[in-house]
Amino acid sequence: MTTRRDHLVETALKLFYMNGFNATGIDRILAESGVAKMTLYKHFRSKDELILAALELRDQRFRTWLEAEIEQATDDPEARLLALFDALETWFRGEAFKELGFSGCAFINAASEFADQSHPAHQLSAEHKQRVVDYLERLCRDAGLSDPVGMAEQLALLKEGAIATAHVRNHPDAARRARQMAQTLIAAARST
Amino acid sequence: MTTRRDHLVETALKLFYMNGFNATGIDRILAESGVAKMTLYKHFRSKDELILAALELRDQRFRTWLEAEIEQATDDPEARLLALFDALETWFRGEAFKELGFSGCAFINAASEFADQSHPAHQLSAEHKQRVVDYLERLCRDAGLSDPVGMAEQLALLKEGAIATAHVRNHPDAARRARQMAQTLIAAARST
DNA sequence: AATAAAACAGACAGGTCTGTATAAATGTCA
């Protein structure tokens, strides 16, 4: 029965994502979740460990959501590459994770706050990004593209650019622009 | 003679950029700069104001550097669009702002820590991004592209994607990939 | 050299932070 621990991580993720890691105190997480402080420190050795648990939850949740969104959009392998950007747009508009809204990418945010490359949270963020690239590579392979690795990296780069643009400048339509660019790039890759 | 104030803002920018805004205490900035606390509060009403001053300095410095880098690279208007990504690569490799190294984009970082869109630091970040887009639009116009506004937005999106990728995943070669993508997209735009 | 402005050092207040200690309350399961 880890329901107490889970509830804690859930609340932590929400507050960390919406207000930042350093700016969110433990007391706030405890108050919001209704969990006692000693319970937190029974499950986690430190706040840092809680942060890591929250990011791991986010990684799992986000990738599950993204893959489902893409795969239920269409069966056509090439159309799935574009469906990525449709998914992004619903995310940017706050329709994906209703209780969280959209505050950029939790992992870009983590890498910002924990700038040191060797920090566990930064490393975990890099791993998350890599996992997404790996998934995109699979999609590119399914679409029969000649350079699935390269195209996956291209799509990932467009995705990161769209996220940053949507967040910093509050331009959710960056997803549509990225989609258009992806279309052009895929067409160019196909004709080689 | 604002040399004392300038030195303070300079030190603040360095520490904020390398270690984050919330994680950097005022005492550290004072110790590193050798400025007394009362001097800080004579020039700024609060830490937030110091943060804004540091970001304004960064905006000015970064854009000056970027424009110089592009304009001294070549006189060919179209080649300048690609020179953007060469500049990014030297930045990612830590050769641009020697004393700062590379810790991502200060404005993406600021938007991460101050997630609220109405926060002055977030707004200033959005303005910085917009100014860069405006500059790129000028370059696109000089290159005689048919849709300078749209292409500037595309290049900016590639730039943001490259920055995020270079920082989070520690992939400075993202600049080169973005350059390649830009080339393809420009070619596609020219042939319409 | 005299006067005014600026920067200095350092203590301090009041608050917040993480993490620990203690003891009461709650729930679980035999």
Place this chain on the structure above:
DNA sequence: TGACATTTATACAGACCTGTCTGTTTTATT
């Protein structure tokens, strides 16, 4: 019901934070 583990409430330590206050020293101007 009784034994046991988990969670709770609350107080606390020690560190750090921002911002203020006081008084001294340095710097600039005339």
